[in-house]
Amino acid sequence: MIRQTITFIAVLEVIRDMGIEPTDKLCWSVGNTMQAWFVREFGAQPWKDLHTKKNGGGSHCMAYYPEKMRLKIEEFVKMCKMEAARQPSLFSLQELVEVPRRGVVVELVL
Secondary structure (H helix, E strand, O other): OOOOOEEEEOHHHHHOOOOOOHHHHHHHHHHHHHHHHHHHHHHHOOOOEEEEEOOOEEEEEEEEHHHHHHHOOOOHHHHHHHHHHHHOOOOOOOOOOOOOOOOOOOOOOO
């Protein structure tokens, strides 16, 4: 009998290893994309386990993937970051500006 040890990684670990600040939005976006790809490829959900939340209060379910899928996760990280840069949030301005009344000139400095 041949035994093989498989190392599992989480999306969060890969993002950190890439030197990128792991925001909730990025982690969710990459995780969702990776999970959808995994289900399409293998017809099953990835292995999941409870993970302690960063604030220490409670836990949430986190998906883990075989280490050999690191390059695929990195690909999705790059893709999701490019998509976020291409399509910023509607509320990404430093402040929301009131719509001026007719005849009033407003200069918006970003």
